[in-house]
Amino acid sequence: MAKSNMDQDILKVLFSEQEIHDRIQEMGNQLYDEFHDRNPLFVGVLNGCFLFMADLVRATQCKSEVEFIGLSSYQNATKSSGVVQITRDLQRDISGRDIIVVEDILDSGNTLYFLKDYMLAKGANSITIVTLLDKPSRREKPIYPDLAGFEVPDEFVVGFGLDYCQQYRNMPYIGVLKPEVYSK
Ligand code: 5GP
Ligand code: MG
Ligand code: MG
Numbered sequence: 001m002a003k004s005n006m007d008q009d010i011l012k013v014l015f016s017e018q019e020i021h022d023r024i025q026e027m028g029n030q031l032y033d034e035f036h037d038r039n040p041l042f043v044g045v046l047n048g049c050f051l052f053m054a055d056l057v058r059a060t061q062c063k064s065e066v067e068f069i070g071l072s073s074y075q076n077a078t079k080s081s082g083v084v085q086i087t088r089d090l091q092r093d094i095s096g097r098d099i100i101v102v103e104d105i106l107d108s109g110n111t112l113y114f115l116k117d118y119m120l121a122k123g124a125n126s127i128t129i130v131t132l133l134d135k136p137s138r139r140e141k142p143i144y145p146d147l148a149g150f151e152v153p154d155e156f157v158v159g160f161g162l163d164y165c166q167q168y169r170n171m172p173y174i175g176v177l178k179p180e181v182y183s184k
Contacts, residue, residue, distance in 0.1 A: 006170075010176065013174070014157060015160075020174065027147055032062050035060070035064070036062035042064060046087075046088060048105065048161045048163070050169075067091065069115070071086060072084070073111050082110050094123065095123030096125050103131040104131070104132055106133070106135065106136075108140040110140060130146065130148075132149040136151065157174050158176075
């Protein structure tokens with residue numbers, strides 16, 4: 001095990017590094033079957049997607065392209081504000097493309113509801129939503145993943161790209177923070 005000063009802040013581990021790895025491999029195989037003859041464009045939602053994106057595109061061994069968009073609806077809080085801002089726009093034309101959106105977690109749905117509309121308006125041919133985590137109990141918008149790694153309960157989770165106040169993104173597993181970490 002690598003040295004870590006983050007483990008001590010974790011109340012419980014939800015998904016281990018190995019479980020995440022195995023599940024992403026399965027997801028990649030599924031995406032290969034569906035997309036290998038369509039040159040899909042993976043669009044990762046920054047910043048939370050960065051580890052999942054890196055693993056998912058390597059697990060999906062088909063000719064494809066990668067792109068990123070920066071979206072933010074959180075002001076360092078643990079609840080969505082509902083207002084989505086583009087912090088880094090797409091850098092290419094997506095019209096006619098088959099898009100695979102890569103997200104860390106689908107929670108209220110505000111972010112992906114916005115993004116889906118935005119990309120359809122830019123002429124995307126199809127949009128497939130792939131999220132590592134799905135928290136369906138908190139949904140505010142009618143939006144559903146086409147493929148989800150794991151379902152999570154209504155708890156604030158960190159690790160494997162997901163942050164609390166920008167920290168914990170580099171933990172190799174996903175867990176729930178101890179309540180005292182919030183009140184510090
Ligand atoms: P939304 O509420 O719009 O579906 O999700 C917006 C973003 O909020 C997610 O992409 C993710 O970055 C963040 N988010 C939602 N739930 C959690 C959570 O439990 N933990 C962390 N770290 N971020 C979350
Ligand atoms: Mg996200
Ligand atoms: Mg965040």
